[in-house]
Amino acid sequence: MELTALAVTFFVTLLIGLPIYAVMGSSVLVYFLLSGVNPITIPHRAFAGIDVFVLMAVPFFMLAGNLMNAGGTTRRLVTLAEAMVGWVRGGLAHVNVVVSMLFAGISGSAAADTAAVGSIMIKSMKERGYSTEFATSVTVSSSLIGPIIPPSIILIVYAVVAGVSVNALFLAGIVPGILLGLAQMVLIAVYAWRLGFGKGERFALKRFLLALADGLIPLGMPAIILGGIFSGFFTPTEAAAVACLYALLVGLFIYRELKLRDLPRIVLESARTTGSALIIVAIAAPLSWILTKEQVPAMVTAAIQTVSDNPVVTLLLINLMLLVLGAFMEMIAALIILVPILLPVVVGMGMDPVHFGIVVAINLTIGMITPPVGISLFIGATIGRISPERLAWANMPFLIVSILVLLIITFLPGVVMFLPDLYGR
Structure with missing residues (x-):
């Protein structure tokens, strides 16, 4: 009852x-x-849910991303990406994807990626003759890469919920994130050759080297974060704090585009975003306790096994469930509710929890670009001045490509586990 x-x-x-x-x-x-x-036990359980040291990385990574964006990082990454791939047909659309892959190593958030990259790229693509629908759909879809390539906020939360290593999850996200980007670039190439748009300038080595020199400082942040974590020099939380210091120094003293008067606004914005995420984590703790007490995971396992005991069918059903719920629920909330229920099912089939974490992250991130509550979809629609309905329809080819990559990652575990296994987790 x-x-x-x-x-x-x-x-x-x-x-x-x-x-x-x-x-x-x-x-x-x-x-x-x-x-x-x-x-009265609810607040106690809620506090216990967020009283985890690794969760301290979440506000630090959010603050670091906002500091880097305010300090002129996005513009320099766009210049670097344009020098890298802007010369091919459909170049500016390829630039959009490459910028998202580079920005993913800084922000770890799809919404931040859409806002930062979209504010520059959508306008630039429209000025070069790309349609509003195409420019905005490329921007929104490429933001999927943000939470997959480390550092990633959703992977940190998954690590806490599932009790697995953040380092292993970060390593596992690198190849799938790159694969998502490459798949989207293949689709862009097909569009470009069929429709004959987006022919860029010729490749210039001097321009590329200058852009690379200017972009090395922003790229230094993910290098410091990931290098420090994987070398064991510092924990993910310590890495996030170092990233904040690095972003602050770069913005104030190297690029000098970040002003002291900007800091209260940036800190307040980061605190607001962090609060909205961590309050969900806190409230989900007593909910997870209830689900465990009522043996809901066991009931779900039994229900799935009544449909089929074939692992392929089971994984397809789980993917479908995650895609549907991800379209209706906030990403972190869906993760915290569903992972304790579904993890015993997949582990019972022999699936590695780290592999499952990447599958969950991609499924729920896809929900960020699908109606009715896709945050990235609405941010992109606002920036591109297009209705969410038109954008969702224009985004369908990219959505299909993303789901195909999801299926590859689901059924070819070596793609995900290659790096974690190589480095011994």
Whole structure:
């Protein structure tokens, strides 16, 4: 009865449009009241859910990304990417994807990628003759790479929920992130040759070297983060703090585009974003306790096995479930609710939890570009001044390509586990 009341409260509050933390919180409160458990334990369990050292990396990475963006990083990465691939047909669209791959090593967020890159690239592509729909769909779709290539906020949260190594997850995300970018570039090439658009300037070695020299400083941040983590010099949380210091020094004293008067606004924006993410993590802790107490993972496992005991069918069903729920729920909330339920299922089939983490991350990130609640979709539509409905339709080819890459990553574990296994995790 209590579990049914929780489910009814969850879906009713979700349908009437309450914020996801309020949806989860009200559901938990209803369960505790009906089951006779003292509701005073809710804040204790919520605090325990965020009292994890590695979660301190989340606000630091968000602050570092905002500092680098305000300090002129995005513009320099665009210049570097244009020198690298802007000379091929469809060059500016390829530049859009490459910038997202470079920016992924700084922000770790799809929404931040869409906002930062879109503010520059959508306007530039439209001025070069690309349609609004195409320019915006390339920008939105390439933002999928942000949470996959490390550092990644969603992978940090998954590591906490699943109890796996952040280092292993960061290594596992590199190849899938690059594969997503390359797949999108192949689709762009097909568009460019069929429609005859986007012929760029000839490749100039001098221009490339100058852009590379100017872009080495922004690229130094992911090098410091990943090099420090994988060498064991510092933890992910310490790496995030070092990244903030690096971004601050670069913006204030090297590029001098970051002003002291900008810092309160940047810190406040980072705190607001961090708060919206971590309140979900906190409220999800008592909800996860309820699901475990009620043996929901065991029930889901049994339900899936009644459909089929074939691992291929099971993984397809799990992917479909994640894609659908990712389109309706906030990414971190969906991860925290679903992973404790689904992880025993996939581990029972012999799937590595690190591999599953990348599959979950890509599934839920795809939800960022799909209606009805795709945050990146709405950010891109706002920047491109296009309706979300038109953008969602124009984005369908990129969505299909992304799902094909997802299937490759799901059923070819070597693509994901190559680097973690190579470095011994």
